[in-house]
Amino acid sequence: MRRPALLLFMALGPLVSCREKPAEVTISETRPLTTKDVAPKLDATSDQRFRDAKPSPVQGETPVGWLKLPATQMRLLNYRFGESGLGEVWVSISSGSVLDNVNRWFGQFDAEKLDAEGLAKLRRIPFAGMEGVWVEADGDYAGGMGAPARTGYSLAGVVAIDPHGRILTVKMVGPKAEVAATKGVLEAFARDLRFTE
Amino acid sequence: MISTRRAVAVRPTSFPMNQDSANPTSSARSLPGRVFDFFSGFGLATTLLLLLGVLTWLATLEQVDRGLYDTLNKYFDWKAWYLFPEIDGRTIYFPLPGGYWVCALLLLNLTLGGVIRARKGWKHAGVLISHFGILIMLVAGGVTQHFSERGHLEVGEGETADTAEDYFEHVVEVAEIKNGQPTAIHEIRGEWLIDLQGDKRRLFRLPNLPFDLQLTRYESNAMPVAATERAPAQSEPVVDGYFLMSRPAEKDAEANTAACYARVLHRDGTSGGAFILAAASFQPFTVRHDGRVFTVDMKKHLWPMPFKVRLDKFTAEFHPGTNRAKRYESEIARIENGKEARSIISMNAPMRYEGLTFFQAKFGPPGAGPGEKLYSVFEVVRNPGDQWPKYSLYIVSFGLGLHFLLKLIFFFTARSRYEHRS
Numbered sequence: 044m045r046r047p048a049l050l051l052f053m054a055l056g057p058l059v060s061c062r063e064k065p066a067e068v069t070i071s072e073t074r075p076l077t078t079k080d081v082a083p084k085l086d087a088t089s090d091q092r093f094r095d096a097k098p099s100p101v102q103g104e105t106p107v108g109w110l111k112l113p114a115t116q117m118r119l120l121n122y123r124f125g126e127s128g129l130g131e132v133w134v135s136i137s138s139g140s141v142l143d144n145v146n147r148w149f150g151q152f153d154a155e156k157l158d159a160e161g162l163a164k165l166r167r168i169p170f171a172g173m174e175g176v177w178v179e180a181d182g183d184y185a186g187g188m189g190a191p192a193r194t195g196y197s198l199a200g201v202v203a204i205d206p207h208g209r210i211l212t213v214k215m216v217g218p219k220a221e222v223a224a225t226k227g228v229l230e231a232f233a234r235d236l237r238f239t240e
Numbered sequence: 241m242i243s244t245r246r247a248v249a250v251r252p253t254s255f256p257m258n259q260d261s262a263n264p265t266s267s268a269r270s271l272p273g274r275v276f277d278f279f280s281g282f283g284l285a286t287t288l289l290l291l292l293g294v295l296t297w298l299a300t301l302e303q304v305d306r307g308l309y310d311t312l313n314k315y316f317d318w319k320a321w322y323l324f325p326e327i328d329g330r331t332i333y334f335p336l337p338g339g340y341w342v343c344a345l346l347l348l349n350l351t352l353g354g355v356i357r358a359r360k361g362w363k364h365a366g367v368l369i370s371h372f373g374i375l376i377m378l379v380a381g382g383v384t385q386h387f388s389e390r391g392h393l394e395v396g397e398g399e400t401a402d403t404a405e406d407y408f409e410h411v412v413e414v415a416e417i418k419n420g421q422p423t424a425i426h427e428i429r430g431e432w433l434i435d436l437q438g439d440k441r442r443l444f445r446l447p448n449l450p451f452d453l454q455l456t457r458y459e460s461n462a463m464p465v466a467a468t469e470r471a472p473a474q475s476e477p478v479v480d481g482y483f484l485m486s487r488p489a490e491k492d493a494e495a496n497t498a499a500c501y502a503r504v505l506h507r508d509g510t511s512g513g514a515f516i517l518a519a520a521s522f523q524p525f526t527v528r529h530d531g532r533v534f535t536v537d538m539k540k541h542l543w544p545m546p547f548k549v550r551l552d553k554f555t556a557e558f559h560p561g562t563n564r565a566k567r568y569e570s571e572i573a574r575i576e577n578g579k580e581a582r583s584i585i586s587m588n589a590p591m592r593y594e595g596l597t598f599f600q601a602k603f604g605p606p607g608a609g610p611g612e613k614l615y616s617v618f619e620v621v622r623n624p625g626d627q628w629p630k631y632s633l634y635i636v637s638f639g640l641g642l643h644f645l646l647k648l649i650f651f652f653t654a655r656s657r658y659e660h661r662s
Binding site: 207 | 400401402403405415417420421422423424425426427428432435441442443444445446447448463464465466469479480481482490491495516518520521522523524525526533535537542544605
């Protein structure tokens with residue numbers, strides 16, 4: 044008796060869960076206005092709707108030999124470096140924890156991920172008036188969304204929690220030799236970053 | 241559960257059939273009788289309680305990687321009939337029943353076995369009362385699952401707020417703008433959005449407005465990204481230079497930002513171009529129709545409160561040398577119909593009023609320095625079964641106390657009777 048009951052129980056699950064909702068729904072209810080309903084900006088363009096118009100909360104001096112590029116949605120500060128023109132450095136605010144971000148970076152190089160104990164062993168460096176975790180990795184870099192991995196690459200970067208509880212990162216990615224030659228500059232750049240808010 | 245059920249009724253489900261000759265009661269049982277025996281059996285109760293223990297243990301382990309909200313949904317939502325647990329990120333292909341249904345079966349089992357079938361009489365009153373208390377606890381869980389609402393209300397010192405925001409539910413709002421201000425806000429609730437994955441689309445008729453809305457390609461966590469900055473990975477539609485980049489679910493599910501593609505359908509059969517709705521956007525999309533102006537936006541569901549809350553003073557006390565709060569509390573004024581009532585909400589002392597409970601959840605801004613203006617965040621809960629677990633514990637405690645007291649009295653009575661006889 045127990046076996047048929049179990050099978051019936053498991054079979055009913057998908058049937059109940061997969062009830063199809065209608066293709067058309069009528070919405071006539073309204074909700075009352077609240078103090079959160081403020082005057083909206085009308086006719087905003089997609090750029091205005093999706094880009095944060097506020098200036099970057101962190102600023103830094105562009106090191107000699109680096110090329111400053113316009114900020115993007117995901118890069119508060121954006122630079123190129125190195126003779127190949129492939130080296131990139133950017134400053135971002137990210138989600139998750141410090142460990143999540145360090146492991147995400149390691150994952151992009153197919154490197155073994157760390158636990159909290161491993162994270163504690165990583166070097167700490169001064170970073171925008173805080174203390175950040177210094178991260179390095181080498182190998183094939185698969186950081187692009189679906190883009191093929193780039194071989195012979197290196198990563199150097201810093202991750203920290205900023206005074207507002209956000210994850211602030213500085214990430215350098217490029218050909219191994221160029222990253223190795225520029226790591227010191229990156230460390231100084233990260234140290235001298237300053238908050239503007 | 242306390243085993244005081246009639247032994248004769250338990251036996252048939254646990255004894256093999258070939259022993260029925262030794263137990264005439266079993267062979268005489270009808271099918272409904274056997275079903276009753278099964279669902280009221282002590283064996284089923286034990287199995288269910290063990291399962292609940294295992295589910296709770298596995299969910300506790302899994303929420304470390306998966307996040308609390310997702311894990312609770314996976315293990316204890318009513319839609320989860322069964323699940324495959326994960327340990328250290330590896331799926332264990334052994335199906336376990338969903339916690340909601342284990343509790344539902346336990347409710348049935350306890351009602352049939354622990355109340356209907358259990359021995360009656362004043363000698364067993366304590367046990368019956370305890371079983372009744374556990375039933376209330378189980379029902380409270382179901383009521384919370386189906387009828388409770390949760391949100392958070394953020395208010396700065398000296399400021400007043402009247403709206404809580406849902407933690408997880410994203411909705412689409414369509415508002416007519418008059419004199420620059422929104423009026424008559426129509427809300428499409430999240431239950432109508434979450435299944436619009438891939439090319440699945442749904443038409444939302446808005447009879448009070450001059451157009452309808454078609455929504456599709458809903459993502460529970462996505463952000464609009466400029467196609468000039470990153471190429472779409474899987475041929476996502478690009479609308480006005482942007483596409484929706486799907487992101488893995490955040491461990492902290494509150495941080496997810498939903499998004500979808502939308503299109504306005506006018507009543508004359510024409511349609512506007514597609515546009516993106518995203519909780520991560522900074523401004524709404526504007527629709528103009530015959531001189532009237534409307535905005536369409538995706539945001540978290542807003543929940544108007546029946547009164548206003550003003551934060552008069554916020555106090556935080558920290559553990560020495562850390563930024564971990566030892567104690568923090570909010571002195572608030574509840575404003576209703578022009579009258580003010582003062583209250584203090586602290587970490588373990590919520591404010592209960594008009595069916596709502598305000599818990600002190602957190603405060604900000606993170607890392608605030610001395611003299612910086614603080615804000616307080618309250619978790620707002622409307623749960624008809626809010627106090628039932630407490631009542632349940634009182635009832636169970638009373639029942640067990642009564643039961644043990646009666647046992648003690650019986651013990652002494654029996655001993656004095658024995659001594660008297662001897």
